[in-house]
Amino acid sequence: QVQLVESGGGLVQPGGSLRLSCAASGSIFSVNTMGWWRRFPGKERESVATMTASGTTEYVDSVKGRFTTSRDNTKNTVYLQMNSLKSEDTAVYYCYYFGLGLKTWGQGTQVTVSS
Numbered sequence: 001q002v003q004l005v006e007s008g009g010g011l012v013q014p015g016g017s018l019r020l021s022c023a024a025s026g027s028i029f030s031v032n033t034m035g036w037w038r039r040f041p042g043k044e045r046e047s048v049a050t051m052t053a054s055g056t057t058e059y060v061d062s063v064k065g066r067f068t069t070s071r072d073n074t075k076n077t078v079y080l081q082m083n084s085l086k087s088e089d090t091a092v093y094y095c096y097y098f099g100l101g102l103k104t105w106g107q108g109t110q111v112t113v114s115s
Contacts, residue, residue: 001026001027001104002024002025002026002027002028002097002099002102002104003024003025003026003104004022004023004024004095004096004097004104004105004106004107005022005023005025005106005107006020006021006022006093006094006095006106006107006108006109007020007021007022007109008020008021008109009093009109009110009111010110010111010112011112011113011114012085012111012112012113013113013114013115014085014086014087014113014114014115015084015085016085016113017081017082017083017084017085018082018085018111019079019080019081019082020036020079020080020082020093020095020109020111021077021078021079022034022036022077022078022079022080022095022106023075023076023077024076024077024078024097024104025076028076028097028099029099029100030053031053031099032052032053032097032098032099033050033051033052033053033097033098033099034050034051034071034078034095034096034097034098035047035048035049035050035051035069035078035095035096035098036048036049036050036069036078036080036093036094036095036096037093037094037096038089038091038092038093038094038111039091039092039094039108040090040091041090041091046060047060048060048063048067048080048093049063049067049069049080050069051069051070051071051078053071053073055071057069062088063082063089066082066083066084066085067080067081067082067083068080068081068083069081078095080093080095082111085111085113086113087113087114088113089111089113090111090112090113090114091111092108092109092110092111093108093109093110093111094106094107094108094109
């Protein structure tokens with residue numbers, strides 16, 4: 001089993017920055033994908049960013065140029081650096097780990113962008 005612990009959410013003003021972290025522990029398979037989804041206040045969800053263990057990344061169009069995901073494989077941790085935040089980025093952000101056909105989710109962290 002894999003466990004994920006997220007941190008780094010909070011309240012930030014428009015234009016500000018936040019960095020989310022997601023640490024994985026347990027039975028980590030070397031070939032895996034980690035990433036981030038978010039759930040908006042109206043309950044719609046979308047994939048924000050993904051990163052394979054080899055470093056391939058993908059982003060939803062709405063965050064390209066503003067968000068960057070990275071990972072430290074020695075710590076089994078994935079990060080989401082969010083810059084130039086907008087009110088429409090307000091959501092609960094969930095990290096996930098996908099390996100050996102199984103997907104595990106973090107507990108979620110609230111990001112609120114408001115003045």
